[in-house]
Amino acid sequence: MGDFDPFWRYPDRFEQRARAECLSGDVIKAFARTASHDVDTLLATAREIVPPDLASVTQAGLGFVEIVPPGVDKASGLSVVADLLGVDPAEVLVFGDMPNDIPMFEWAGWGRVAVSNAHPTVRLLADEVTLRNDDDGVAVYLDRLLSR
Structure with missing residues (x-):
């Protein structure tokens, strides 16, 4: 197991492995990070x-x-x-906060809601902005929507 990185803001330990070992089987997701660059860069x-x-x-x-x-x-x-359930994308409302949500925002047809502390790119693509995720923004939005 690799050494704990004191700059990694999450408490989980991670394992450093050689590229050959990582690629020796099927890979479904890989991660890359560096302390010398902002994540957007x-x-x-x-x-x-x-x-x-x-x-x-x-x-x-x-x-x-x-x-x-x-x-x-x-x-x-x-x-x-949606295909399995017979739901048209035009009937889908989505919530997001980070760039990995952008394809979902582009796909959903009913609406796109960002939490107020979302990445700036996601906020720009949103139809509406709700409270921060820490303030239960999605729950508050859904409560208001369903209470109409």
């Missing part, structure tokens, strides 16, 4: 380096970028579930 750099037909690259606000198979994102996951 790291994301922009990763998107310049990694072609979209090779992998999808995003970030969820945890200080690292996520690398997944091409076309795999929250929109593709929601699409599978």
